[in-house]
Amino acid sequence: MKVTVVSRGGKEFIKGGIELKNLATVGDLQEAIHHRNKKYYPSRQRLTLPLQSGSRGKPVVLNAKKNLQDYCDGNADTLIVVFKDLGMQVSYRTLFFWEYLGPLIIYPIFYYYYPVYQYFGYTGERVIHPVQTYAMYYWCFHYFKRIMETFFVHRFSHATSPVSNVFRNCAYYWTFGMYIAYHVNHPLYTPVSDLQMKIGFGFGLISQISNFYCHLLLRNLRGPGGNGGYQIPHGFLFNVVTCANYTTEIYQWVGFNIATQTVAGYVFLVVAALIMSNWALAKHHRLKKLFDGKEGKPKYPRRWVILPPFL
Ligand SMILES: NC(=O)c1ccc[n+]([C@@H]2O[C@H](COP(=O)([O-])OP(=O)(O)OC[C@H]3O[C@@H](n4cnc5c(N)ncnc54)[C@H](OP(=O)(O)O)[C@@H]3O)[C@@H](O)[C@H]2O)c1
Numbered sequence: 001m002k003v004t005v006v007s008r009g010g011k012e013f014i015k016g017g018i019e020l021k022n023l024a025t026v027g028d029l030q031e032a033i034h035h036r037n038k039k040y041y042p043s044r045q046r047l048t049l050p051l052q053s054g055s056r057g058k059p060v061v062l063n064a065k066k067n068l069q070d071y072c073d074g075n076a077d078t079l080i081v082v083f084k085d086l087g088m089q090v091s092y093r094t095l096f097f098w099e100y101l102g103p104l105i106i107y108p109i110f111y112y113y114y115p116v117y118q119y120f121g122y123t124g125e126r127v128i129h130p131v132q133t134y135a136m137y138y139w140c141f142h143y144f145k146r147i148m149e150t151f152f153v154h155r156f157s158h159a160t161s162p163v164s165n166v167f168r169n170c171a172y173y174w175t176f177g178m179y180i181a182y183h184v185n186h187p188l189y190t191p192v193s194d195l196q197m198k199i200g201f202g203f204g205l206i207s208q209i210s211n212f213y214c215h216l217l218l219r220n221l222r223g224p225g226g227n228g229g230y231q232i233p234h235g236f237l238f239n240v241v242t243c244a245n246y247t248t249e250i251y252q253w254v255g256f257n258i259a260t261q262t263v264a265g266y267v268f269l270v271v272a273a274l275i276m277s278n279w280a281l282a283k284h285h286r287l288k289k290l291f292d293g294k295e296g297k298p299k300y301p302r303r304w305v306i307l308p309p310f311l
Pocket residue numbers: 154155156157158211218219221222229230231232233245246249272275276
């Protein structure tokens with residue numbers, strides 16, 4: 001079969017096209033493009049079918065595991081595909097590792113390294129309150145857990161992410177990490193009552209453990225290679241809410257903020273909750289669409305999205 005690869009502007013991207021066996025997959029085509037142009041490794045390529053002139057819909061994205069013939073309309077010997085360069089890619093594990101490493105390192109610097117505050121003009125003695133010590137352990141436990149989950153629990157489906165996301169996500173996590181660490185460890189920090197601290201950290205820890213359990217339940221929805229697509233999550237809080245992992249993530253930040261009480265912490269909580277709510281809405285709609293109860297598919301059960309009883 002002959003595949004003509006064109007750019008989005010319609011120009012021939014691989015001179016003379018590519019000859020492949022009739023049973024070749026989209027993955028084989030990506031390898032062949034990579035062979036002809038070493039810059040474009042498979043995860044950097046997005047291949048679509050050309051849009052019919054006048055059509056306003058989204059183009060069909062070719063699935064690497066499918067046969068090219070599945071995309072041939074009538075003439076099984078030729079195919080035109082549109083190539084898009086997705087830019088440099090990194091694995092999701094790399095992306096998550098770097099974004100979580102920043103807060104894990106930055107926070108203890110503010111706790112242990114008092115001269116940080118001397119740069120800002122504070123010269124007096126510093127008294128470390130118990131809540132500041134517990135907050136440092138709580139924070140580090142949280143980000144250490146996230147890194148461990150990234151490597152040993154999550155079964156990602158997306159192979160890679162654009163490298164620019166590393167900078168964007170690191171900017172988000174590292175800046176908030178600094179902002180919160182600066183305020184919670186500040187020499188003029190006023191601690192909350194002992195009871196409030198215990199309630200906050202107690203509730204936060206229960207939420208962190210629940211969040212870990214939610215991640216185990218999500219993991220079990222897929223096979224070891226990340227195969228299996230999207231399934232209906234069930235068990236524990238997933239029986240009432242679609243994104244129970246985000247719910248427990250938000251609750252654990254609520255616990256941290258009850259115990260530490262800073263404006264910086266609450267700003268992060270609101271921003272994180274807004275981001276996760278947006279993602280949760282998209283995931284909820286995707287599951288409702290995938291499991292619509294038609295053609296023998298199960299129907300997605302009635303559930304809250306992320307934060308019962310509001311959403
Ligand atoms: N504080 C914050 O701002 C913030 C923001 C986001 C996340 N987080 C934390 O980081 C954790 C991971 O975030 P995330 O956005 O990667 O979570 P996520 O998308 O909900 O999923 C975690 C893992 O489970 C898989 N998964 C999700 N739903 C599935 C389903 N229905 N069937 C099969 N597999 C499914 C995902 O697969 P895919 O690879 O296909 O997505 C991913 O590998 C969150 O749970 C939360 O604790 C914190």
